[in-house]
Amino acid sequence: MWTQNKMTLPIMMMACISHVHPLFARRTMMTTAFSFSSTNSAITTASRGGIRKQQHHPFSTTTSSSSEEEVWNRAAEEIDPYSEEAKLNLSNFYKRHNIDSIKDAEKDHKKLLRLTEQVLSWNQRLNLISRKDCTPEVVYHRHVLPSIALMPLVLKSSHDTDDDNNNKNNNSQPLKIVDVGTGGGFPGLPLALLLPHCEFTLVDSIQKKLVAVSEMAAELDVENVRIHCGRCEEMYAEREGRMEHLGKYDVCLGRSVTALPRFCAWMYPLLKKQQQQQEEDCDGEEGRLIYIIGGELEDVVESRIQSDTYLDELLDREEGTSDKRALIFMANDVE
Numbered sequence: 001m002w003t004q005n006k007m008t009l010p011i012m013m014m015a016c017i018s019h020v021h022p023l024f025a026r027r028t029m030m031t032t033a034f035s036f037s038s039t040n041s042a043i044t045t046a047s048r049g050g051i052r053k054q055q056h057h058p059f060s061t062t063t064s065s066s067s068e069e070e071v072w073n074r075a076a077e078e079i080d081p082y083s084e085e086a087k088l089n090l091s092n093f094y095k096r097h098n099i100d101s102i103k104d105a106e107k108d109h110k111k112l113l114r115l116t117e118q119v120l121s122w123n124q125r126l127n128l129i130s131r132k133d134c135t136p137e138v139v140y141h142r143h144v145l146p147s148i149a150l151m152p153l154v155l156k157s158s159h160d161t162d163d164d165n166n167n168k169n170n171n172s173q174p175l176k177i178v179d180v181g182t183g184g185g186f187p188g189l190p191l192a193l194l195l196p197h198c199e200f201t202l203v204d205s206i207q208k209k210l211v212a213v214s215e216m217a218a219e220l221d222v223e224n225v226r227i228h229c230g231r232c233e234e235m236y237a238e239r240e241g242r243m244e245h246l247g248k249y250d251v252c253l254g255r256s257v258t259a260l261p262r263f264c265a266w267m268y269p270l271l272k273k274q275q276q277q278q279e280e281d282c283d284g285e286e287g288r289l290i291y292i293i294g295g296e297l298e299d300v301v302e303s304r305i306q307s308d309t310y311l312d313e314l315l316d317r318e319e320g321t322s323d324k325r326a327l328i329f330m331a332n333d334v335e
Contacts, residue, residue: 081140097152118216128184147187149314181257185213203228255292264334271331287331294323304333
């Protein structure tokens, strides 16, 4: 667990900083003072909340009418997130990707429901996701599950095992994962929730969203997340940041952040390089970029893809539920 070193400042005095942003501890109101931890710190834990066993969530609103969103909503409305079917689907997902021996689907399903409720609650105060789409079904099926779909890709290596070592690199160190453009915490927060032995850094330039993300993490007792408020290029602009982040990440994540070639250029300095591993006499692997995207791709991008898998295939959902796919690039392919 990362050590903690807290200090308190009024929220109005908070400013984005160029190094990894300290984590916000639990607050009761958006307008109260909050504490934050040093760079190598875990979010302060908070008491657990109960799961609301209900079919119609009080945070539900009307849904959008655009064609893509209608496809998502029709699929989501077929399965209640609180149902046994939803829990069974998560269990089958684990079995299909050979991670059922290290994951408990029943416990994880409850965690994902609590996360869904946190997103619904916070979305009443600020737009983590579109308020037109803020129903339990849409949050769970359109945001939470697509994030979880990346789990087998995050854990995949050339030395796959079915035990807890899947959460570590080949040098027996925890996997270091950075989610750039995390927004409301996707895909990084759901993955951090279910992969406690991996270390996650969530990056975004919008401070108020990161306040919500760190609050949700505290409520869910997620201790393996830290926050950077600012641009990812700032993470390695200064000497301290270079030591902490330059070439240090096993996996970089993104979800429809910007044009993919630009995003690749941003991620390249953060990823571990094969040559770097050899020079340091490490048995670790080259870093990977995993990116969720929909629509057509440029030829220059397609020529460098190592893996291209639709989220529907990963989740074993009906084809056409979403046009989103998960692309994998090795570090040297995003230079």
